[in-house]
Amino acid sequence: MDYPTLLLALLHVYRALCEEVLWHTSVPFAENMSLECVYPSMGILTQVEWFKIGTQQDSIAIFSPTHGMVIRKPYAERVYFLNSTMASNNMTLFFRNASEDDVGYYSCSLYTYPQGTWQKVIRVVQSDSFEA
Template identity: 40%
Template sequence: MEAVQKDHWYFVVLIFLPFLKVQQKEPVIVHLEEGMVLNCLCPWEGNLSMVSWTKIPDKYPVAVFHPEYGMAFSHHYRERIEFLRTTPLDGSISMRNVTHQDIGLYHCSVQTFPQGPWTRTIQVEDLGEPAHISCSQVIITNTELVAEQNNNLTINCNHQHNGTVYQAVLQKMPHGQLWDLIGVCKNVDGGLVGEDYSNRGQVICADSLDVTLHLTHVIQEDAGFYRCIFSTDVGEQTVTVLLTVLVPGGFSLSVYMMYVYTGTGAAVLVLIIVIVILAVRQR
């Protein structure tokens, strides 16, 4: 019966969390790292009613603590989050087995009696990554690729440094938008760890931390800039690739190349005929 009650109150919390109006505050910046702590310590005294954590802007439920019913976690954060509970009104949590999917904006709400709720917003960032490049800036590319729609394509990012590479981050910027994270390759405790966030292809990490992205049945949305940021022992190195996807029914690369080859062959044949005619006339 007690288990049913716990499931019931957690279900009710998950239903009503998306509709809660939260007070907007300047977020606190926290560095993405293993065992990171998201502090949420209510500064006043009182009785604790409940602590809830959500990830915004979608208000995705993360964790809930209730003095009577205990703790509950969403599936993605289960066995990864721990409530610290250093004081009666401490809603702080620690997070382990972190990945780049944990980057984002988190909202903590401490419900107290009699003074009511106290909230805090925390921005988790990977401070090792460079800032986003403005769309108005000129982007210098190392490689330009052209693909026909519905074909398969492989994008290779190979670092040109002979030293030690610790991490490689693969990002994509569609035309006129900001950089999105696609995948991460890194060395952790001497082992290779790969994180694939691509919904259009497959990210493959080599032992050297070179990165490969396989795209199948290329579509127009795959076009744009791709870049690999290699973190090495002598700094960062960036490799940028521009992918152009040809519009179906319009310009065709294979037809274009056929015309080029045909035209070149015809021109050479005409030139040979002209030379032969001139040689015969001179005799």
């Protein structure tokens, strides 16, 4: 095998590895579904943000005990936090009237003091291909 061909093959492998999303939990797609995000430690919650991960991270919702909650436009009437209190370490996001477009990867990022950032990635899959 010549060097340009080998280099091209290695670049394809590298690109595939870089684009892979690693997740912590899989959830079956449903019209009404919850994406669980429970922080394992206690700390002072300063902010939480949910993203949908695609070719880029699209912000879905932000909650701050100080500044309140913002739900981004495409999700405005379809998602809400099940529990959004300052003392809570549970920032589960609930979808109602979800569509096929909601299948994919989601990230929950909690920012706490003094521990710092904690993140969980959830994969929403079609119900017929669900594997726990």
